[in-house]
Amino acid sequence: MTVAEPRSTSTETLLVQNLSHSRWRSGPGSLDALAEEWPEGAERAVVVADQKAWRSWGPEVMGALSRVISPPDVIGVASGERSKQPAVYIRLVQALLRAGADRTSVVVAVGGGVTTDLAGFAAGTCLRGLRLINVPTTLVGQVDAALGGKTAVDLPEGKNLVGMFHWPVVVVSDPRFLDTLPRRHVRNGLAEMVKSALIADPDLLDVLDRDARRLAAGRPPAPDTVHRAALVKWGILGVDPFEQGPRHVLNLGHTAGHAIEAASGLRVTHGEAVAAGLAVAARVAVHLTGFARSEADLLRQRLRRLGLPDEPQVSFDAARPFLFRDKKVRKGRVRMALPRAPGVMEPGTGDWTVPVDEDLLLECWHGLP
DSSP, X not given: OOOOOOOOOOTTOOEEEEETTEEEEESTTTGGGGGGGOOTTOOEEEEEEEHHHHHHHHHHHHHHHHTTSSOXXXXXXXXXXXXXXXXXXXHHHHHHHHTTOOTTEEEEEEESHHHHHHHHHHHHHGGGOOEEEEEEOSHHIIIIITSSOEEEEEETTEEEEEEEEOOXXXXXEOGGGGGGOOHHHHHHHHHHHHHHHHHHOHHHHHHHHHTHHHHHTTOOOOHHXXXXXXXXXXXXXXXXXXXXXXXXXXXXXXXXXXXXXXXXTTOSOHHHHHHHHHHHHHHHHHHHTXXXXXXHHHHHHHHHHTTOOOSOSSOHHHHHHHHTTSTTOBTTBEEXXXXXXXXXXXXXXXXXXXXXXXXXXXXXXXXXX
16 A cells, blocks of 8 residues: 655645545645635635634634635534534534525534534535535644544444545644643544554654653644654545545554443543554454564553553453444454554455454453463
8 A cells, every 4th residue: 555755844834735525734824824725616604613722723713714704603512522422413503504504605623533523524414515624723633533534423332333424625734723732632643643653654653752752741743743644644545535445544543442432431532542442453463464572562662652551441341342333343243454564554355454353352452462
């Protein structure tokens, strides 16, 4: 699998990456260029914003939008995964309609992955589809969640079980948003960056390792490092935009991670759960793909240095029901994206996942037999 080569940024440079169905603007000053990305024929906007992010960045977003459109209505969404519920989604669609949204409207999602997931699903289904712009304000959003067109809400049975692909017209990732993130939110994003590095850019693991102390303390990565991690995903999206094959590798760490997150009652954050899920996946890969035991051990060390967990925070019994409701389960067997080596993923039989017996998954949950 080939992904785009990383490109460095500078404080004077905006990076624009194109797919046939979406654009991604990354780098310092990206928000100021929002007017350049405004969709043709779009006559109004409705902002769906994480309430905490909006308190910090609302004036800047409104200033950028004012260059191209009249002041939009703003619909607030509570922070946190608990907002990704069907009832909240329904209320959001109703709010869009009450705000006068029509086919000339653009939904502008401002916040982290929860907000872009929820707003994207509402935009994709309201009036059978409104255009969407994502303005991610978290590290998770900028390196992963806001890219790629996946939208969803959660059910009691598990995460992201109701959703659709609805690609944003453009994603605007401005590094200034990351300056106000709490330490735990920075660490959440670091887990996704480790995932991207392990998939296709192993040198990025060393970059993160060299800066681990500062990152673990809650300082955001440099803009070029953020862009480099996100570029792994963007390159894969260009090959497989709708998850028919290679895009499955982006689920590395997420099969166990989503189960951990759900089983914890959302006490464990997404990034914390993904970090533990990466450790589990590495152990499984030692048995199934030839991933070196030393690399599995080194991965756990890297996670700890970044302030991330390297062990599941819930028991296997607690996670098991959610594991078997994962979207990749086939014929009652869990399937996982697994590495062969840092930067090399296992293609399996062509869908880039590997079936994993329950007994092996149990053995690898808290150790490496």
